[in-house]
Amino acid sequence: MALLTAGWLLLILLVNTPKDFAAAGPPDRDFQPKCYIPCEDNNCWELHIHCDWGHAFEPQVPVKYSLHWQTVHSDEGNVTTGASLNGVINRVHFFMNSKLRVWVQAESQQGSARSLEVVFNTGHIMKPARPKIVWSQQDPLEISWNSACNEPHLSLGSCDVRYCTEVDKTWIEEKIGANVNYEFYGEVQPAVFYEFQVRCSCATGLMSDWSASHRIKSLEAAPTGEMDVWEDCGVPATNIVCVITWKMLPISQAHGHILGYEWTLSKHGNDEFFNVSTAEPMGWLVCHEMQCYLNLSLKNVTSVNISAYNAQGSTEPSYLALPTTERTPKHAIDVTINTENLTVLWDLRSQRPDINSIKEYVVQYKQAGRHLGQGFDWMRVNKSHGTATFRGHFEKYTPYQVSLFKVTPNGQSQHFSSVIGYSHQGTPSKGPSFKISSIAATRVTLVWEPVPLAMQRGLILYYQIGIQGQMAVYNVTNSPQDTSETFELRDLNPDQEYEVWIKAVTEAGPGPEVMARFKTEQEEQLKSQRLILTLLLPVCFLIILGGILVSLSFCRGAGKVCVCLNERIPDAYNSGIFKLMKEQMDDRLVWIGNDICEPHPTISVLEVVAIKEPACGEYSDSEDLNTKPATKSKQRDGKDYSKRVDSDQEKGASELVNREDSWNSDEEDDVTLGYEKHFMPTTVEMLES
Incomplete structure (x- = not known):
């Protein structure tokens, strides 16, 4: 256990040991000092020698540096600089125009190292001050500067010039020799800032540092090219509210300061001309970063022409036809x-x-x-x-x-x-706005508006809908159109309160829920509807019965009565009304939804066998037309018509069908239909008459 603990401690020590410390070794020898005598304020003879080596070892390893030198007389000297990467050899330790050997010593806990030596003539390491550009002009581009070698009474050695533009920051360098002026012979870009720098050396010395930058703006010219014009109609894109927008001309095209814009709006052949200054836009011109737009109504505008101008001229007009958002069949991108x-x-x-x-x-x-x-x-x-x-x-x-x-x-x-x-998707910050559009006893319809686009925080894949307290959750696919959506909840209980929720879902997850309460319709409402329909049934039945009675014709004569009958009589037992009533008693929804009045009732055919056909209109005053048929009907059948109708559900329609066939029998005991006997005379009665 002790060995394991010691091993873990050693591992932890190695892991936490700085990399540079673990890999540190003796200082590197591959560095060399650079020495010079700076000529500041035109004084080069009484200054010290400055040396720097610009080399650092691992920052986590403390290193101590010391600058060493040796003259031709073998005089040695040194100065300790500590962690500094530069040092100074005082003027009293050397003579001008004499040789000097210089090196640097580096020491650390891991060892020591000596740099490469540098040998130079102290009279050849004078570094003149930076030149100063004192004059310039725009056309052509030209600069001049003073000579930094006059005061040391030295001749000018050579000079270098470099330049760049605000468009292209890359420096271009040229050697011009012993000159104190420079003229630019390249192709000048109009209205562009050029930046120049100069450095020079004396005849026997080092090159100076670069001078401070001097900027010259070239002359303006008329702008070139066309403006990039387009139309912004917002999100979602519509042609109702749109603005004309364009990109500012780049410097390479503007060729100067843009003073304003000119545009022409065409309205079905009628042109309107506008000119707005960038200095006084009057609320029409709005610019942001590198884009501008025209704050002007585009109602009835069919096309636009826009151009930019400066003090030297204007661009070619840029044409844009409206509208640019004409809808065509979708193609995927x-x-x-x-x-x-x-x-x-x-x-x-x-x-x-x-x-x-x-x-x-x-x-x-x-x-x-x-x-x-x-x-x-x-x-x-x-x-x-x-x-x-x-x-x-x-x-x-x-x-x-x-x-x-x-x-x-x-x-x-x-x-x-x-x-x-989206660059990155999240869950919606707001739920959809929804409501109950219609309520029934067992179903309800929900309608909701999509989550506002700015609050979706991601592409909505679908909507989740559920009822509080129930496990069932319905997923409704999101429609790509920005329109309201509907969903119907079914199989609900009548006369019950529910709480329904809805939420939008992106790939990051669902958003907040939105709740709504509702109550389904009561069962009594359905009963009242059924009661109303029930009351209508007798009315329909009476209408049918009245039609039957109208079909009967009564012909009256001097001594006899002959009842002229219609050849077809409605058969109540074949009527679909009674069948429909039985089915509707089992299903209340069918009761409500179907028509209770039979449009075409079944017709029974009445066959009359005439032994002796009386003349129509003959009758006897002693005979009672209404007494005999009714009496015999009761004797033979034992029941009147109304009672037979009421017993329909007990006996069934099949019994009535069998009785209908007995019309062709000559036997007096055959069973005849009560319906026919109630209203019609028998065959014997017709013969006796």
């Missing part, structure tokens, strides 16, 4: 966003576009929630390419709408596709 880059990929080869109808593509992005003209950028891409990359800072949890357009040679633009992308 792929968007990848991180905090530094936004990359767009597309492939329209499957659409087989006419290459001659395409001038270029325009890819744009818009940060949701930003004002028009802000958080917006676009890029023009060659028609042979299928990718574009924007560089910048793209915020997390922030939606960016990316769109692809095709631009035709005549300036018209056509929208291909738009998608929403």
Whole structure:
């Protein structure tokens, strides 16, 4: 156990030991001092020798340095500098124009080391002061400076000049010899700041340091090229509120200070001309960073021409046809966003576009929630390419709408596709706004508005819906359109309170819940509806019965009565009304939803066998037409019609069908239908008449 503990302690010691300390060794010998006599304030003869070696060992290892020198007379001297990387040899230790040998000694706990030696003539290490540029002009670009070798009474050795522009920060260096002036012979960019620096050496000395920078702005010229003009319609893109936006001209095109902008708005053949100064924009011109936009209504505007001008001229007018957001069938584009880059990929080869109808593509992005003209950028891409990359800072949890357009040679633009992308997704900060649209006894319909785009914090994949206290959760796919969505909850209990919740879900997880309460309809409401329908049944039955009675014709004669009957009589037992009533008693929903009145009742055929056909209209005053048929009907059947109808559910329709066939029998004891006997005379009665 003791050995294990000791091993662990040794391991911990090795892990925590500084790398530089563990790997430290003797100081490196590969360094060499550089010595010079600085000529400050035109005094070069009475100054000390400055040496520096600009070499440091491992910072965690303490090193002590000492500067050593030796004259031709073998006189040696040294000075300890400690941790400093430079030292000074005092003027009293050497003579001007004499040889001197110099080296540096380094010592540490791991050992010591001696640098390489440097031998020089003390009269040749004078370093003149930096030159000062005292004169310049713009056309042509020219500078001049003073000589730093006059005071030491030395001739000028040589000078170097270097320059760069504010557009290109790369220094370009030229050797010009023993001169104190320089003229620029290259192609001058108009209205651009040029920066110059000079350094010189004397005939027997070192090169001075570079002078301070001197800036010259070249003369202005008329701006060249065209402005990059586009349209910002916000998120989601609409043509109702749009602004014309453009990118400021780069220095290489502006050729001077832009004084203002001129534009022409075309409204169905009528042109309106505007001129706004950058010094007094009057609220029309709004510029932010490297973009500007026109704060002017574009209602009824069909096209725009814009140009920029300075004191020397103006650019060619830039044409933009409106609207640029014409909707066409969607084509997929792929968007990848991180905090530094936004990359767009597309492939329209499957659409087989006419290459001659395409001038270029325009890819744009818009940060949701930003004002028009802000958080917006676009890029023009060659028609042979299928990718574009924007560089910048793209915020997390922030939606960016990316769109692809095709631009035709005549300036018209056509929208291909738009998608929403995020550099990093989170959960929604707000739930959807929803409500109950309709309530029934067993179902309810929910309607909700999408979460505002600025609060989604990610692409919403679907919505989750559930009832408080129940395990069931419903996932409703998010519609890509920015429209309201609906969902119906079914199989609910009547006359019961419920609490329903909904929340939006992104790839990072669900957002907060939004709750709503409702109560389903009562069962009594359904009963009242059924009661109303029940009361309507007798009315329908009476209507049918009245139609039957109307079909009967009564013909009256002098001594006899002949009842002329319709050939077809409605058969109540075949009526679909009674069947429907039985089915509706079992299913209340069917009771409510179906029609209770039979439109076409079944008709029974009445066959009458005439032995002697009386003349219609003959009758006897002594005979009672209403007495005999009714009496015989009761004797033969034993029941009247109304009682037979009430016993329908007990006996069934099949018994009535069998009795209908007995009309053709001559036997007096055959069972006949009560319906017919109640209203019609028998065959014997008809013969007796």
